[in-house]
Amino acid sequence: MTTLTDTAAPPEVAAAVSTQLLTKRYGEHVAVDAVSLTVRRGEVYGFLGPNGAGKTTTLRMILGLIRATSGAATVLGQRPGAPAANSRIGALIEGPGFYPYLSGRDNLRVLARYRGLADDNVEWALAQVDLTDRAGDRFRSYSLGMKQRLGVAAALLGEPELLILDEPTNGLDPAGVSDMRRLIADLAAAGHTVLLSSHLLSEVQEVCDRVGVISRGRLITEATVTELRGGNRLLVRADPLDAALAVCMRVVGDNAVSVVDGTLRLLVDPGLAAEVTRALVSAEVDVHEIRPSERSLEEVFFEMTATEEDQR
Numbered sequence: 124m125t126t127l128t129d130t131a132a133p134p135e136v137a138a139a140v141s142t143q144l145l146t147k148r149y150g151e152h153v154a155v156d157a158v159s160l161t162v163r164r165g166e167v168y169g170f171l172g173p174n175g176a177g178k179t180t181t182l183r184m185i186l187g188l189i190r191a192t193s194g195a196a197t198v199l200g201q202r203p204g205a206p207a208a209n210s211r212i213g214a215l216i217e218g219p220g221f222y223p224y225l226s227g228r229d230n231l232r233v234l235a236r237y238r239g240l241a242d243d244n245v246e247w248a249l250a251q252v253d254l255t256d257r258a259g260d261r262f263r264s265y266s267l268g269m270k271q272r273l274g275v276a277a278a279l280l281g282e283p284e285l286l287i288l289d290e291p292t293n294g295l296d297p298a299g300v301s302d303m304r305r306l307i308a309d310l311a312a313a314g315h316t317v318l319l320s321s322h323l324l325s326e327v328q329e330v331c332d333r334v335g336v337i338s339r340g341r342l343i344t345e346a347t348v349t350e351l352r353g354g355n356r357l358l359v360r361a362d363p364l365d366a367a368l369a370v371c372m373r374v375v376g377d378n379a380v381s382v383v384d385g386t387l388r389l390l391v392d393p394g395l396a397a398e399v400t401r402a403l404v405s406a407e408v409d410v411h412e413i414r415p416s417e418r419s420l421e422e423v424f425f426e427m428t429a430t431e432e433d434q435r
């Protein structure tokens with residue numbers, strides 16, 4: 124008999140990637156410290172952290188390129204490195220080794236043959252990254268952005284379900300970053316799950332559904348970009364400030380109001396803007412500006428890592 128419980132996919136199968144207390148030590152140094160993260164199928168997951176935080180080491184464990192010291196990981200329902208998973212994963216990690224004297228197309232053909240894939244795959248992958256026109260040129264003549272896109276094309280050979288991209292925007296100029304962002308959004312729209320690492324939050328906040336923030340080997344948080352940025356702040360510029368402060372404290376509570384650079388910062392639902400404005404106006408305070416304010420991901424990141432430092 125089939126019950127509802129029997130047919131519901133267990134979380135580890137529903138997830139594209141999940142890790143449980145994944146840890147990597149190099150001697151005394153803990154490069155990755157008990158990381159438990161989940162990448163859901165179909166999402167773009169940003170793995171964020173400064174240089175040396177442990178991103179590449181985590182991705183290498185997920186791909187089965189290095190062994191975890193302890194903990195576990197499941198990738199597309201398999202253990203890392205299992206052939207059944209590898210054939211459904213495309214990865215760009217630490218720059219692929221391309222032959223400089225071969226064209227982009229021939230480089231991909233070499234990789235495709237090695238993996239038993241037909242040349243159609245090469246043309247498809249080149250088109251995905253918009254390199255078809257330059258595919259006949261030697262790799263060494265490519266700009267950094269083109270080299271990165273060829274790396275993504277290599278990861279795309281065989282149309283993998285899951286793409287793992289380690290710092291795909293590293294070293295790119297703003298135009299290259301914007302091209303890469305668009306490419307990732309297109310791949311996600313086409314149904315690929317994307318796990319990408321970055322140390323630049325501004326680069327991933329537009330393209331990622333969820334982010335995991337890692338600092339010194341530890342996963343500090345995992346949340347949607349909206350959750351991280353928080354929508355619960357109102358900024359008020361009003362005159363006279365003292366009277367405005369008193370009114371705001373009365374309306375939203377003493378602890379929810381602070382003054383930053385002559386502006387009142389209210390930690391409340393922005394839906395209270397009308398009520399706050401009415402109270403200020405009836406107290407004969409001039410309201411120059413009242414607006415909701417989100418934290419930038421950079422602010423969130425620095426606040427979180429600062430808290431983490433304090434706890435050490």
Ligand SMILES: Nc1ncnc2c1ncn2[C@@H]1O[C@H](COP(=O)(O)OP(=O)(O)OP(=O)(O)O)[C@@H](O)[C@H]1O
Nearest residue numbers: 149152154172173174175176177178179180181322
């Ligand atoms: N093979 C190794 N032997 C010793 N230590 C290592 C090794 N690989 C990584 N580490 C250390 O582990 C830590 C995490 O490195 P990792 O490359 O994973 O960070 P990252 O977040 O990817 O940073 P980056 O963006 O600079 O690559 C660093 O302190 C690094 O020096």
